[in-house]
Amino acid sequence: MTLRRSTRTALTRPERRPERPSSAPARRVLALCAIALLALPGCARFDSAASEPFTIEPDLGGAPSSTPPPPPPLPPTPFPKACPAPAVLQGCLESTSGLIMGGDSKSAIVAERVTGAVKNIATNAEPKVKTVIPVDASGDGGLMDIVLSPSYQQDRLMYAYITTPTDNRVVRIADGDVPKPILTGIPKGPTGNTGALIFTSPTTLVVQTGDAGNPAAAADPASLAGKLLRIEQPTTVNQAPPTTALSGLGSGGSMCIDGASGALYITDRTPTADRLQKITKDSKVSTVWSWPDRPGVAGCVATDNTVMVNLVNTKKTVALRLSKDTGAVTGDPEALRTDTHGHVFALKLSPDGNVWGATINKTAGDVEKFDDVVFPLFPQGGFPRSTDDKT
Numbered sequence: 001m002t003l004r005r006s007t008r009t010a011l012t013r014p015e016r017r018p019e020r021p022s023s024a025p026a027r028r029v030l031a032l033c034a035i036a037l038l039a040l041p042g043c044a045r046f047d048s049a050a051s052e053p054f055t056i057e058p059d060l061g062g063a064p065s066s067t068p069p070p071p072p073p074l075p076p077t078p079f080p081k082a083c084p085a086p087a088v089l090q091g092c093l094e095s096t097s098g099l100i101m102g103g104d105s106k107s108a109i110v111a112e113r114v115t116g117a118v119k120n121i122a123t124n125a126e127p128k129v130k131t132v133i134p135v136d137a138s139g140d141g142g143l144m145d146i147v148l149s150p151s152y153q154q155d156r157l158m159y160a161y162i163t164t165p166t167d168n169r170v171v172r173i174a175d176g177d178v179p180k181p182i183l184t185g186i187p188k189g190p191t192g193n194t195g196a197l198i199f200t201s202p203t204t205l206v207v208q209t210g211d212a213g214n215p216a217a218a219a220d221p222a223s224l225a226g227k228l229l230r231i232e233q234p235t236t237v238n239q240a241p242p243t244t245a246l247s248g249l250g251s252g253g254s255m256c257i258d259g260a261s262g263a264l265y266i267t268d269r270t271p272t273a274d275r276l277q278k279i280t281k282d283s284k285v286s287t288v289w290s291w292p293d294r295p296g297v298a299g300c301v302a303t304d305n306t307v308m309v310n311l312v313n314t315k316k317t318v319a320l321r322l323s324k325d326t327g328a329v330t331g332d333p334e335a336l337r338t339d340t341h342g343h344v345f346a347l348k349l350s351p352d353g354n355v356w357g358a359t360i361n362k363t364a365g366d367v368e369k370f371d372d373v374v375f376p377l378f379p380q381g382g383f384p385r386s387t388d389d390k391t
Contacts, residue, residue, distance in 0.1 A: 085370030087379045088341075089356065090121035093372040096358035098146035098160070098197075099299075099346035108348075110358055110374055111160070113142040118158070121374060131158075133179055136165045141193040144168075144252075150202040159205060159234065161195040168193055170207055172236055180236040187225040189213035194252035200264060205231040207242065208266060210251045215271060218248050226250065228266065228279075246277070246285060254346070258302035261327070265307055267297040276300070276309060276320070278327075289320055289329060299347030301355050308336065308355060308377075310344045312364065317344065317357065317377060341375050342368050354378055 085091025089108060098111035107122040109130065116135040120128045135142045141163030149157035156175040159182065161168070168186035171179035182205075186195070189212030196208040211218040211226035218226020221244070228246035231239070250270035257264055262281040265288070267274070274297040276288040288307065291297065296312035307320045318333035337344075337357075343364040344357040355377040361367050 083370055085373055088370070088373040088375040089123055090127060091370035091373040093119070093121075093127070093358075093374070095360040095363040095372050096346060096374070097142070097144050097360075099348045099356065099358045099374065100146060100148055101348050101350040101356055103351055105350040105352040105354065108356070108374055109146065109148075111143050111146045113137060113144065113360070114363065116143045116162070118143075118146060118160075131173060133160055133162055133171070133173070134164075136163045136188075138163075139190045139193060140251075141168070141188065144194055145196045145254075147197040147199060147205075150199050159197055161197050161207065163188060163193050168195060168209065168212075170197070170205075170231070170234075172234065182234050182236060182239060183207065183224075183229070183231060183242060185224060187212040187214070187217055187223060192225075192251040196252050196254045198255045198257065198264075200230075200257065203233050205234045206245070206255065206264070207231060208249065208252050208255055208268075210253075211249060213251075215248075215250065218250065221247065245279065245283070250275075253297065254299040256300040256302045256307070256347075258307075260305075263302070263327070265300055265302050267300050267309060269294060269297060276307065288322075289333065298345040299357070301347050301349045303349055303353075308347060309333075310347050310357065312343050312345060312360070315339045315342055315344070317347065317355075337377060341373055342366055342371070347377075350376075 083092035094112040097113040100109040114137040116133040118130045144161040170183040192210040192213040207229040217223040226249040229242040249268045253268035274291040295314045298310040317337040342361040346358040359372045361371040
């Protein structure tokens with residue numbers, strides 16, 4: 001009986017359910033959440049137009065970077081960096097002496113008379129010192145000329161004409177080695193120390209010596225002053241004595257070879273006149289031209305029936321036209337260059353047919369803005385056939 005009462009009570013007792021909140025409190029909670037969301041920074045956007053409501057957008061981006069963007073690349077620096085000399089192979093050199101043009105016509109080896117430095121120069125690289133030769137640069141002495149061995153690619157030998165405290169001499173320099181004497185005892189003087197070198201064959205080195213300020217020594221067969229000397233098979237050991245090809249030279253001057261005829265041209269300065277002389281392959285000597293006003297003859301180039309000569313004092317390069325049949329001069333010298341780049345000593349022909357000069361303005365007392373320089377005589381190319389400017 002008791003079991004029946006308990007069962008009936010469980011079946012008839014109503015089930016209790018959780019109370020539901022009224023709708024008004026729920027709306028209040030939602031409103032508070034919306035206000036909290038609106039208060040979050042970076043989440044609200046307000047437009048000035050009164051018709052547009054507030055909008056809520058997520059902040060997807062981070063804070064802006066504090067690292068500035070890299071600057072744009074700088075334009076290339078023109079060469080030479082410290083010496084933007086226009087239309088030259090190289091500028092800002094010391095006064096030059098010897099010049100050797102490279103095979104690409106965009107590079108060269110140049111010597112500086114006073115410093116004794118030999119430099120590799122180019123249109124697209126900073127100058128590089130190849131070697132420095134100890135010299136005595138007093139008066140007009142110093143490093144006077146340089147020339148490469150005819151077999152330079154194999155033996156890496158270079159020859160130089162230099163002034164020392166006791167004499168003028170010819171030395172040989174191997175890459176990475178000290179200069180070694182080939183010919184010594186050439187008289188040295190307060191002036192007249194200028195000399196020049198040229199190979200007339202693979203085994204014959206010709207040396208032009210100055211008169212050391214003493215014309216009598218140039219005429220003396222026992223003196224090496226004022227001579228054109230031939231050195232056969234130049235060597236630093238048991239060198240055979242030189243032979244004399246020409247005597248009576250004044251202060252140098254330079255030499256150049258006509259590739260077509262093989263004639264050797266020599267410029268020199270005597271007390272009475274400056275001269276251009278010629279020695280043919282069969283050793284005949286003649287005077288091609290003389291300048292009684294002594295304009296300071298220097299480097300020369302012989303090509304295409306023309307001999308070009310630098311006149312240092314008058315800042316000119318002149319051309320002497322020669323007869324193709326006789327080799328005689330056909331008229332007065334024509335000025336190819338006047339004043340441009342100032343005082344020019346060395347003159348060399350490049351493989352592309354242009355002619356290059358090297359200046360000596362720093363020692364000639366007329367310094368220009370980018371001195372001293374190596375420059376093309378004809379910047380636009382082309383060899384002028386004639387000009388109305390005579391000198």
